[in-house]
Every structure is written in C-alpha cells, then in structure tokens.
Amino acid sequence: MTERSFRILLLGGDGVGPEVLNEAKALLETIGEPAGARFAFSEALIGGAAIDAHGVPMRDEDVEAALNADAVLLGAVGGPKWDHLGKTERPEAGLLGLRKALGLFANLRPVKVFDALANNSPLKAGVVRGSDLMVVRELTGGLYFGQPSARTTDESGRHAVDTLPYHESEVERIVDLAFRLAGSRRKKVTSVDKANVLNTSQLWREVAIEVSRKYPDITFDHALVDSCAMRLISRPRDFDVMVMENLFGDILSDEAAVLAGSLGMLPSASLNGRPPRRSGTTAALFGMYEPVHGSAPDIAGQSIANPIGAILSASMMLRFSFEMGEAADAIEAAVGQALEEGMRTVDIATSGEVPVSTSQMSSRIRTLAVAQLSA
Ligand SMILES: NC(=O)c1ccc[n+]([C@@H]2O[C@H](COP(=O)([O-])OP(=O)(O)OC[C@H]3O[C@@H](n4cnc5c(N)ncnc54)[C@H](O)[C@@H]3O)[C@@H](O)[C@H]2O)c1
Known part of the structure; x- marks a missing residue:
C-alpha cells in the first residue's frame, strides 16, 4: 500500500482539552501504519x-x-482562571480568531446514538435508538455578524438591533456542502428555515431548491425551524443531514446533543470547503476538528474525562480531510464495540457500573480499531 503522509497541528488548550487530545493522538499513531498513512x-x-x-x-x-497544516485537531479552551479578562483577551478569542483565519464556514455536528447508550438519554430509549444525524451549521454569516448591531438609548427608552443578512453565495456553498455530505451517508437533506416569516429564509429556501437540482439522487425536504425543534426530539430518526443558518444551527445542534446522552461523546468539524494544501484530490476538505464539550474544569486533571468526543473528531478528520473512510469506519465501530463491552467513563456510567479512566477507554478503542482494520 502506498503510504500517504499528513501534517496535523494539535492544539490541546485548557482543562481536559490536552487530556482528551493526547488520546486522539495516541489513536492516530496506532492506526496510521495499518491504515497506510503517516502522521506528523x-x-x-x-x-x-x-x-x-x-x-x-x-x-x-x-x-x-x-x-500550513493539513488539518487541525483541538481540545477545548477556557476556564475560571481567565473569566475576568475582556472579550478580546479571553481564551475564546483565540478560537474565534483561528476559525476566522482558516475561513471555516461550515460547522458539522454529527449525533449518533450508540445502541449501548440508548438508555443514557433523558429521552425515551425507543425514541433515540438508531438516531444518526448531522447538523450542518453556517458559521460566518447571519445575526452574529450582521450590521447594524447596536444598543441605543433615547428619551423613549432603550433600543437594540441585530441584523440577519445572507448573500446567495453564502447559502449556496453551505447547502452544496450538505448535499455532498449526504451523498456518503443516507442520502437525505433537510433544509431548516423560517420561510413563512423571514426574507433571509425565503432566499435560503429558493437557493436550496436550486442547489438540490444538481443532486437528483438525494431526497430533499424543508422544515420550519420551530416544528423542526419538536421533531428533532420526538422523531430524531427522521433526519440525516440537516442544514441551516448560524443562529438556528447554534440552537438545534445543542438540542440534538441531548440525544447522545453525554457531551463527552460528541465530535465536531469546521470546514472551509477547500482541499488541504497537499491533498491530491479535490474531494478532501480542509478542517479543524474538536470535541463539542468545553474544558470541563470540574473534572480536569483527574484522568476521568471521556475521550470519545476527541477520538471521534479524529475519525472525522480522517474521513473528511484525508479521505481515509475505512479507518474512520474502523474507529467508529471500535467505539461502538467498547461501549457494547460495557466500558463507561464517569459521564456515561449509570448506577452500578464501575467507570473506567480516560486512558483505559482510549486504549481499548485503539485495540479494537486496529483489529477492525486488519479483519
Ligand atoms: N469549544 C470550546 O473550547 C468550548 C466549548 C464550550 C465551553 N467552553 C469553555 O469550557 C469551560 C467550561 O464550560 P462548561 O462547564 O459550560 O462546559 P463543559 O462542556 O466544559 O462541561 C459541561 C459538563 O459536562 C462535563 N463534561 C464535559 N466534557 C466532558 C468529557 N469529555 N467527559 C466527561 N464529562 C465531560 C463537565 O464535567 C461538566 O459537568 C468554560 O470556560 C467555557 O467557556 C469551551
């Protein structure tokens, strides 16, 4: 097998960030050779x-x-030690600045409910079992960046304004990405909007329909964000890829996270739609990958953090940036197997289950992933 090589920048960050990122790195080091890749x-x-x-x-x-890297793998940032700092000096400013510099416009949050954890969700197991969806959120436009955005006070009282702008090109690139992603999943895209009220949503819907014509083999539908929020927790299996603007995505991706039972389980990717510099193909996408959870200062330094969110983030990196789908499948299957065997970190252990440490969980997943690849 020809060995391909990739350069990965690791940004551990704060709290449990470096702890879980070390486990993702260990996994990549172990899986590289059997998967035919070298990671620097x-x-x-x-x-x-x-x-x-x-x-x-x-x-x-x-x-x-x-x-200059082929992909970036990040832990988490922040913590009480730096909470007193101003907005532009805080740990989060580093992350926001980096996302901007890398031109990351699409945030992908897959939520897969592993069978072994169907009882961990606050929702009924029968509702969440088998759920496997991906929220694709537009990251650079909409209300969070639109101008004017201001607060004023006059004789009548206090006013505030925020603006929700979208250009058709911004809608087109994110919806197109959602269709490309759906092509390698269950081939269904749901575009979420509020087209019965908002002009931006009417534009969003128009453009989404135009893009959908390029993908006749993908099932496509629209959902209004309010009823979609209900369906997401009452019939989550209805969804495959869901694509939406920034604010809707911020809210619905957190809602979807509840399905999985713990924040520690969830990975994410932020993509810029272009291939990594040294990629030989245009199908690969440059990205930054990070678990959804924060720095968890309450459990940092205790070696009990769940490494699965970080490990599945590494798996997304293999799939989307390095086109190593087989290795990504092996890692995901290994996570499922480790859970089936009863391995539980503290956040996913229910009463009577003895939790394992971060490194015990990670080491078992590595062993199972290598076995999967050589099977
Ligand atoms: N992308 C990021 O870097 C990011 C995201 C969210 C929050 N933060 C920052 O993290 C800090 C803590 O924020 P928070 O407490 O609101 O959210 P958090 O995600 O850090 O923690 C929420 C809860 O989930 C638990 N948890 C999180 N990750 C876990 C894991 N891997 N294994 C087991 N349990 C886990 C924590 O112990 C805590 O009880 C803050 O400074 C916040 O700003 C950073």
Whole structure:
C-alpha cells in the first residue's frame, strides 16, 4: 500500500482539552501504519494556556502553523482562571480568531446514538435508538455578524438591533456542502428555515431548491425551524443531514446533543470547503476538528474525562480531510464495540457500573480499531 503522509497541528488548550487530545493522538499513531498513512504532529498553545505562556490567546505564528497544516485537531479552551479578562483577551478569542483565519464556514455536528447508550438519554430509549444525524451549521454569516448591531438609548427608552443578512453565495456553498455530505451517508437533506416569516429564509429556501437540482439522487425536504425543534426530539430518526443558518444551527445542534446522552461523546468539524494544501484530490476538505464539550474544569486533571468526543473528531478528520473512510469506519465501530463491552467513563456510567479512566477507554478503542482494520 502506498503510504500517504499528513501534517496535523494539535492544539490541546485548557482543562481536559490536552487530556482528551493526547488520546486522539495516541489513536492516530496506532492506526496510521495499518491504515497506510503517516502522521506528523506539531503542537501549539491556544486559549488560557497561550495567555499564561505568551500573553495572547493565540500567537500569529501559531495561526500561521494552522494555515500550513493539513488539518487541525483541538481540545477545548477556557476556564475560571481567565473569566475576568475582556472579550478580546479571553481564551475564546483565540478560537474565534483561528476559525476566522482558516475561513471555516461550515460547522458539522454529527449525533449518533450508540445502541449501548440508548438508555443514557433523558429521552425515551425507543425514541433515540438508531438516531444518526448531522447538523450542518453556517458559521460566518447571519445575526452574529450582521450590521447594524447596536444598543441605543433615547428619551423613549432603550433600543437594540441585530441584523440577519445572507448573500446567495453564502447559502449556496453551505447547502452544496450538505448535499455532498449526504451523498456518503443516507442520502437525505433537510433544509431548516423560517420561510413563512423571514426574507433571509425565503432566499435560503429558493437557493436550496436550486442547489438540490444538481443532486437528483438525494431526497430533499424543508422544515420550519420551530416544528423542526419538536421533531428533532420526538422523531430524531427522521433526519440525516440537516442544514441551516448560524443562529438556528447554534440552537438545534445543542438540542440534538441531548440525544447522545453525554457531551463527552460528541465530535465536531469546521470546514472551509477547500482541499488541504497537499491533498491530491479535490474531494478532501480542509478542517479543524474538536470535541463539542468545553474544558470541563470540574473534572480536569483527574484522568476521568471521556475521550470519545476527541477520538471521534479524529475519525472525522480522517474521513473528511484525508479521505481515509475505512479507518474512520474502523474507529467508529471500535467505539461502538467498547461501549457494547460495557466500558463507561464517569459521564456515561449509570448506577452500578464501575467507570473506567480516560486512558483505559482510549486504549481499548485503539485495540479494537486496529483489529477492525486488519479483519
Ligand atoms: N469549544 C470550546 O473550547 C468550548 C466549548 C464550550 C465551553 N467552553 C469553555 O469550557 C469551560 C467550561 O464550560 P462548561 O462547564 O459550560 O462546559 P463543559 O462542556 O466544559 O462541561 C459541561 C459538563 O459536562 C462535563 N463534561 C464535559 N466534557 C466532558 C468529557 N469529555 N467527559 C466527561 N464529562 C465531560 C463537565 O464535567 C461538566 O459537568 C468554560 O470556560 C467555557 O467557556 C469551551
């Protein structure tokens, strides 16, 4: 097998970030050879760790290193130690600046309910079992960035305004990406909007219909965001790929997270739609990959954090940035097997189950993933 090589920048960040990222790195080191790939890792600081060492939440040279990598794998940033800092000096500013520099416009949050954990969700097991969906959220437009955005006070009282702008090109690139992703999944796209009220949503729907004509083999429907929020927790199996604007995606992706039973289980990817610099094909996408959870300061340093969110983020990186779908499948199957065997970190252990440590969970997944690949 020809060995391909990839350069990965690791940004551990704060709290449990470095702990779970180390496990993702260990997995990649183990799986590289059997999967026919070599990974070269470099590391940099981000968030509170970078503030403590360099006085800024991320140095320009480290942003440059991210731009030169084939993919970026991140832990989490933030913690009470830095909460007193101003908005532009806080750990989160490093992450926001990096996302901007990398031009990441699409946030992907897959939520898969592993059979062994169907009882962990606060929803009924019969409702969530078998759910396997992906929320694709537009990340650079909409209400969070639209102008004017201001607060004023006059003699009549206080006013505030935020603006929700979208250009057709922004809608087209994210909806197109959603269709491409659906092609390698269950071939269904649901576009979420509020087209019965909002002009931006009417534009969104029009453009989504135009894009859908390029993909006749993908089933396509629209959902209004309000009723979609209900369906997401009453009939989650209805959905495969769901695509939506920034604010709707922010809300619905957190709602969807409840299905999986623990934040520690969930991976994410942010993509910019272009191939990594050294990729031989245009199908690969440059991305930054990170677990959905934060730095979990309440359990940091205890070696009990669930590494699965970070491990599945590494698996997404293999699938989307390096076109190593077989290795990604092996990792996902290994996670399912480890859970079937009864391995539980503290966040997913129910009463009577003895939790394993971060490294015990991770080590079992590595063994099972290698076995899967050589099977
Ligand atoms: N992308 C990011 O880096 C990111 C995202 C969210 C929050 N944060 C930051 O993280 C800090 C803590 O925020 P928070 O407490 O609201 O959210 P959090 O996700 O860090 O923790 C929420 C709860 O989930 C638990 N948890 C999280 N990850 C876990 C894991 N891998 N294994 C087991 N349990 C896990 C925590 O112990 C905690 O009880 C804050 O500074 C916040 O700003 C960062």
